[in-house]
Structures are given as C-alpha cells and as structure tokens.
Amino acid sequence: MKRRINLLIAFSAAALIVLTTVQCYLVKTAYDYKVAQFHTQIKNEIAQITNNYSDIDSALVSKKEILYKTLSENYFQGKKTKLDLKNGVLKNEYQSSITEQLRRKFERDLPSFKIDFAIVLNKFILYKNTQKADTIFSEKPFIHNKLYGNLASLNHAFLVRSYVGTTNGTFENQEYKLLTEDSMYVSVIDWEMIILRRMTFILILSLLSIATLISLFVIAIKALIKQKKVSDVKTDFINNITHELKTPLATLGISTKILEQKNIRENDENFDAIVNTISRQNNRLQNLIDQVMANSLAENEIELKKEKIEAEDFLLSIVNDFKLAFPKIDIKTNFKTSNTILVLDKFHVTTAFLNVLENAVKYGSNTITITTKIIEKQFSISFEDNGIGIAKNKQALLFEKFYRVEQGNLHNTKGLGLGLYYVDQIIKAHQGSVNVISDLGKGAQFTILLKV
Numbered sequence: 001m002k003r004r005i006n007l008l009i010a011f012s013a014a015a016l017i018v019l020t021t022v023q024c025y026l027v028k029t030a031y032d033y034k035v036a037q038f039h040t041q042i043k044n045e046i047a048q049i050t051n052n053y054s055d056i057d058s059a060l061v062s063k064k065e066i067l068y069k070t071l072s073e074n075y076f077q078g079k080k081t082k083l084d085l086k087n088g089v090l091k092n093e094y095q096s097s098i099t100e101q102l103r104r105k106f107e108r109d110l111p112s113f114k115i116d117f118a119i120v121l122n123k124f125i126l127y128k129n130t131q132k133a134d135t136i137f138s139e140k141p142f143i144h145n146k147l148y149g150n151l152a153s154l155n156h157a158f159l160v161r162s163y164v165g166t167t168n169g170t171f172e173n174q175e176y177k178l179l180t181e182d183s184m185y186v187s188v189i190d191w192e193m194i195i196l197r198r199m200t201f202i203l204i205l206s207l208l209s210i211a212t213l214i215s216l217f218v219i220a221i222k223a224l225i226k227q228k229k230v231s232d233v234k235t236d237f238i239n240n241i242t243h244e245l246k247t248p249l250a251t252l253g254i255s256t257k258i259l260e261q262k263n264i265r266e267n268d269e270n271f272d273a274i275v276n277t278i279s280r281q282n283n284r285l286q287n288l289i290d291q292v293m294a295n296s297l298a299e300n301e302i303e304l305k306k307e308k309i310e311a312e313d314f315l316l317s318i319v320n321d322f323k324l325a326f327p328k329i330d331i332k333t334n335f336k337t338s339n340t341i342l343v344l345d346k347f348h349v350t351t352a353f354l355n356v357l358e359n360a361v362k363y364g365s366n367t368i369t370i371t372t373k374i375i376e377k378q379f380s381i382s383f384e385d386n387g388i389g390i391a392k393n394k395q396a397l398l399f400e401k402f403y404r405v406e407q408g409n410l411h412n413t414k415g416l417g418l419g420l421y422y423v424d425q426i427i428k429a430h431q432g433s434v435n436v437i438s439d440l441g442k443g444a445q446f447t448i449l450l451k452v
Contacts, residue, residue, distance in 0.1 A: 072085075117184060
C-alpha cells in the first residue's frame with residue numbers, strides 16, 4: 001500500500017512538472033510572438049514616416065550628399081586616407097540637426113511610444129569606371145559607427161530598416177559611383193511592460209491554470225496521505241482492540257473452568273471471589289465497548305446533561321476515587337480557587353479527567369499535581385506529571401482518534417488510543433479547550449480551560 005502511494009505521488013509530481021513546463025513553454029512562445037508582433041508594428045509605423053530622410057529636411061540631405069562627394073573626390077586626389085574619409089562621414093556637422101529632427105518626428109507621428117534610435121553606417125564603397133570596387137568602410141553594425149540618434153548601445157535595440165543609397169558623380173572627366181548602406185535601430189522605452197500589458201489575459205489564464213494544477217495536486221496528495229493514515233489507524237485499532245479483548249476473555253474462560261470444579265463451588269469464599277472476577281471482567285468488556293461507541297461521536301453529536309457543580313469538591317471526589325484504584329500514585333492538589341461554580345456534564349467530565357490521570361500513569365508517572373486557577377474568566381485545571389514526556393513532533397497527534405504515543409518503535413502501553421481523543425471531544429463539547437506542554441523525559445502538563 002505504502003509503495004503504491006509513493007509511486008502514485010511520484011507519478012503525479014512528474015505529471016505536474018511536465019504540465020507546468022508545457023504551460024511555461026506556451027507562455028514563452030506567446031511572449032516571443034507578441035515581441036515579434038510588436039517589432040513588426042514599430043517597423044511598419046516607422047517605415048511610413050522615414051524613407052531616406054529627405055522628407056525631414058531636404059536642404060540638410062543635400063548638404064550631406066555634397067559632403068560625401070567632397071570626401072570621395074579628396075580621397076581620389078590622395079588628400080584623404082580611408083580612415084580620414086570614415087571619420088569625416090561619421091563626425092559630420094549635420095549629426096545633431098538630423099538627430100533632433102528625427103526625434104521630433106517620432107514624438108509627433110508616434111506619440112504612443114517613447115523611442116530612442118540610432119542610424120549606423122555599415123558600408124561606404126567607391127566605384128571608379130571599370131576599376132575594382134574600393135571598399136572604404138564595411139563593418140557589422142556597431143554603435144560607435146553611429147551617424148545619427150541618441151542610443152548609447154544596440155544591446156536592447158532591434159533593426160527597423162536598412163537603407164542603401166547610391167550617388168553618381170564625375171571627377172576629372174571620369175565617372176564614379178558611391179554606394180552607402182546604413183541601418184536604423186530603435187529601442188522603445190518600457191517595451192517589456194507594453195508586451196506584458198498585451199499579454200495580461202494570457203498570463204492570468206496561465207497563472208490560474210498552474211495554480212489549479214498545483215491545488216489539485218496538493219488536494220490529491222493530502223487525500224492519499226489521509227487515506228493511508230486511515231488505513232494505518234484501522235489496522236492499529238484492530239490490533240489494539242484484539243489485544244485489549246483477549247485479557248478479559250481469557251480471564252472469563254479460566255474463571256468459568258474453575259467454577260466447574262466441585263471443590264470451588266462448595267467453598268463460598270472461593271466461589272464469591274471467582275464470581276467477582278467474572279463480574280469485573282464483564283464490566284471491563286462493557287467499558288471497552290462503551291468507550292468505542294462513545295468515541296464514534298463528534299463533539300457536536302454528544303448529548304450533554306449539564307448541571308451546576310462546585311469545581312473544587314468535584315475534583316476532590318475524582319482524586320479520591322483515583323487514589324483507591326492507584327494507591328501507589330502520589331497525587332497532589334494545588335487549588336488556587338475556591339467555591340467555583342461550573343455548569344457541565346458530570347459523568348462525561350469525570351471520565352475525561354480520569355482519562356488524563358490514567359494516561360499519566362500509563363506513561364510512567366508516579367507523581368501528579370493538579371492545579372486550579374482563573375485565567376481570563378476561565379477555570380483552568382492543569383494535570384502535571386513526571387512521566388516519560390512527549391516529543392514535540394508527537395504533540396500535535398495526541399488528541400487524534402486511536403493515536404498512542406510510541407516508546408521507541410514499540411507500543412508497549414495498553415489502550416485503544418481513545419482516551420485523549422475522548423478528553424478533547426468532551427471539553428470541546430463544553431466549549432472549552434485542552435492543550436499540552438511537554439518535553440521528552442521531563443513529564444507533561446495538560447491544561448483544560450472551561451467557562452466559568
């Protein structure tokens with residue numbers, strides 16, 4: 001049973017991990033699609049407002065082309081090296097003007113987005129007549145090759161468009177052609193938040209799905225563990241009740257056989273002793289059956305016959321009866337109250353208090369101190385013993401039905417594990433509470449609070 005449950009838990013956990021992974025993958029796929037969709041939107045909108053920048057300021061564009069021609073002709077004349085030509089292109093006097101005009105255009109035509117941009121020079125190639133192309137400059141896009149824009153890095157930017165421009169000219173009666181290529185990169189401020197806002201419904205649905213899966217998994221695991229616990233409790237109860245019934249039944253069997261002897265029947269003293277033994281064992285069997293039946297009820301199903309009693313006298317009567325049954329146990333009383341009137345079911349509360357006392361004896365106590373006091377308008381009765389104590393990790397289970405504290409790996413104390421459960425149910429039925437303070441090897445203190 002345990003192995004099957006463990007396998008089922010392992011399989012359920014694996015299935016949960018797989019389903020969660022698939023869900024995360026779907027969310028990631030949706031996110032990537034939204035990012036690509038967003039980039040396409042920005043590209044299309046920017047493509048509608050920028051072409052070769054001639055629509056920004058035709059005069060500036062013309063001056064830029066004149067600059068390119070001048071630099072190219074100086075290069076042909078040998079007045080400029082390739083490095084000089086490159087620096088002349090990248091550090092031209094029109095950079096700030098075109099950057100500012102492009103920025104204004106973006107703000108005017110794309111008011112929904114805050115855009116940083118950079119136009120980067122990729123190639124600058126000269127063709128003269130039929131000569132081989134002279135590549136002045138050809139590099140991958142780098143931010144230090146920026147012509148215009150306010151971007152400081154291309155790390156979080158994406159390519160919007162590339163523009164190839166050609167210029168024809170004549171130098172010393174020889175025709176030449178200039179080819180340039182530049183790329184525009186943009187970065188939209190807070191683009192992650194824009195994407196997440198567009199994915200709000202998907203994210204909420206995914207989170208709800210994952211939360212539902214985890215909740216169902218936890219519920220299923222708890223149900224399995226509870227089922228296993230119930231199964232273990234049933235097995236333990238059957239073993240315990242069988243053990244408890246064997247003793248009185250065996251005694252009854254032996255007593256019956258003794259009564260068959262003629263000499264016993266003829267001896268009144270021996271006869272009465274055997275009859276008394278049979279009566280006690282019969283009462284013990286009846287008590288066991290009554291205890292099992294009583295503890296099958298929940299706290300709200302117990303029928304109480306309440307009456308007014310004086311708490312201190314009531315406790316003394318319980319102590320006196322207990323001393324008769326356990327004369328070797330030293331019971332001390334420390335009543336810090338007097339003439340306290342309580343309304344309770346005398347029979348059930350007596351049984352509950354006796355269960356606490358008997359439980360202390362079962363677990364090695366030879367001294368029990370009963371203390372009463374008033375705490376926040378509640379009558380407090382504490383039973384402090386010097387028994388073996390209870391480990392911290394076991395205390396939460398004390399009041400569960402059929403639970404018995406283990407000593408090592410053995411249950412070597414008699415009982416059905418119903419005593420403290422009964423105590424808890426009766427006190428709750430009186431709208432009170434019971435708690436325990438204990439350390440292993442240092443005894444235990446059970447405190448019961450009842451309404452005054």
